[in-house]
Amino acid sequence: MATLKRAQRFPFPDIPDWFENLPARFAMPTMGELYTVRIEDYTEEGRYVMRAELPGVAPENIDVFISDGVLTVQAERSERDVSKNHSEIRYGVMSRSVTLPPGADEDDVTADYTDGMLTVSVGMGAEKPAAKHVEIKHGT
Structure with a gap:
């Protein structure tokens, strides 16, 4: 017998932010050294705008791409090879x-x-309907 599994959204999306300033022994683990970029998004003057915090990242280490309706920002901050306290x-x-x-x-x-903030702006064309009704014909 097959079991159906219902996808559930996490009810508190900003919980990782709560743990950000805790000492390392209490901090949430990262997945393979991949960190999340903090963003804000909004619509302004007929454009979708997403701003991302990327302080200390060289522009050549930032990549922005769109595929199948998904906007992705990737960046890499390199560590200086110095002895740190x-x-x-x-x-x-x-x-x-x-x-x-x-x-x-x-x-x-x-x-x-500019100044550690990446701003990506995407034009908004004509909104497409969410669903299309298909008429069902009866056989003759």
């Missing part, structure tokens, strides 16, 4: 993907990186 800075690969809203034009995308 203490460090709370996260190094390594960071990534964040967001689903673009309906009507986003994947061919109309711009990106700007």
Whole structure:
């Protein structure tokens, strides 16, 4: 007998933020040194805008791409080879993907990186209907 499994969204999406400032022994583990990029998104003047915090990342170490309605930002912050007394800075690969809203034009995308903030702007074309009704014909 097959068992159905219901996908469930986590009810508290910002729980990882609660643990961010805890000492390392209490912090949440990372998945293979992959960190999440902090973002905000909104619609402004007919464009979808996503801003990402990427302080200390060189522009050549940032990659933005769109595939199948998903916008992804990947970046890598390199660690300096110096003897440290203490460090709370996260190094390594960071990534964040967001689903673009309906009507986003994947061919109309711009990106700007200034003062540690990446701003990606996507044009909003005509919104497509969420579903299409299909008429059922009766056999003759």
